[in-house]
Amino acid sequence: MTFSDMTSRERVLAAIQRQEPDRIPTFEWDIDPGLINSMTGGGSYEDFIEKFDLDAVMCGPDYIKKPLDNGYLLDEWGVTRSIGHEAYAMAMDEFSPIKTMADLEKWEPPDPYASHRFDTMKERVKRFKGKRAIFVQLRDVWSNPRDLIGYEQLFMKCGLEPDLVEGVVEKSINQSIKLVEIAAELGAEVVMSGDDIADNRRTMISPRMWRKLFLPHFRRWTQAIHDNGLYYWKHTDGNITAVLDDFVDAGIDGIDPIDPLANMDLATVKDKYGDQVAIKGNVDCAFLLVEGTKEEVVESVKNCIRIAGPGGGYACSTSNSVHSGVRPELYIAMLDAIREYGTYPLDMDKLAPSTITSK
């Protein structure tokens, strides 16, 4: 097999093994449904993946959300959610299901084996298995406790009732591990989890508290992913400088998206961790892909590739997601540039920065 024979799947798997594929793969943590609709002429997520030739497809468990009389939604976890501007439904703190140890003992996670649980994933596996890398999006140590306890209450209880927090983290991770087992059997190859524990400046809880309450379970979870024969590409926003060592030591295989809004620096991460983990990121989607020019986008792609491409172990993508504010033509310019400049062996002359004169 020559390199040019590589499928999307092989390209992603080569990257996560920190090798040089035929060219730098590209895929996205999340794509706005409205943009999928407009950019495919009414097509589906799967159509979008195919049309724009993304190298990996995201799947995840399906949960039924029941409409409530108060206008909110109740999910299978017992979490009440409200729908905002984005399709993502925020958990409503005031209705959080776990407030006490007694609540925790009573609380049962949704049945991982429910017949509808992996319907979407089964469809996507059927369509893409063997061609594109199959990712399963699950939750690690933070997001489920946040939704189950409530955001503000989770922070408070980290300080005031750490045993309760740890109990919720433990139960959440036990559930996520069951879901990994099932997803592995169904054909998933890589796990991605997007729990955010940092804001733009630093972790939201102290690194010490993170290590005491959350890290042991994060390690257990990472081990379970590997025990099931999957890779783990961790996605997290924010400035994670203080805990990136913890993620890497726990054994993650990849890190995403090296959030530029939080002053995370691609070169620093590549330099320090590039021999231990694959890296994905980080063409700015907060401003550049919203209000930049095509030329600026191309320069940003070239810059990312110049920094993180050499030696492989790199996937180029937006710095978070293709959210509803991203301009389609700028995203397409990004994809075109990844293909034009991301072929191995990298042409460093071609990748040299150009001067942009017009805005």
Place this chain on the structure above:
Amino acid sequence: MSVDDLYDAIIDGDKNNAAVQTQQALDADISPEAILHETCIPAMSEVGDLFEASEIFIPEMLIAARAMQSVMDILKPRLIADGIDVVGSIVMGTVRGDMHDIGKNLVIMMLEGAGFEVIDLGIDVPPEAFVEAVRKHKPDLLGMSALLTTTMTEIGNTVAALTEAGLRDATKILIGGAPVTKEYADKIGVEGFAEDASRAARIAKELLAIA
């Protein structure tokens, strides 16, 4: 000295002891105004400094704010009875389409800890509701929060709505949230931008020229 113990109790987030120490200070005939301005506000200001210096994080700040709240529950009726004015008033809200409230709530706690009266409009607040609140409450400041790149533009829309209603000069505006930058604040012509909750309280004071 009970006021020193009160100061420590607030910083340590020991709400029961903070309440006990407040009561003892009142029993010792220290005025509610003195307790607030000489002990509580400086304590919360130190909490802000510790937060900015990464010595404490959100949990410790929230727990300290809770202790401050337990003090205010005791002091507030007395302050009102004594006719003591707040240092300033601020209308706060997360903009339309945005359901995130944790950041806004942290800002509110630090503002209250700095002695401000806060009128919280909640989350998903449309421009017309901000306009109405400015008209009704005549606040010294209007604070807006957005956590999403896509909702940040609602801050600009709200500023435009205030201008249209002839109320832009009626209040100063302070903005913040994950995607919000100083450049954006300058671009839409608002007076204040804060990176985090403790800085928000400090900048709010600066905007009103309160020492």
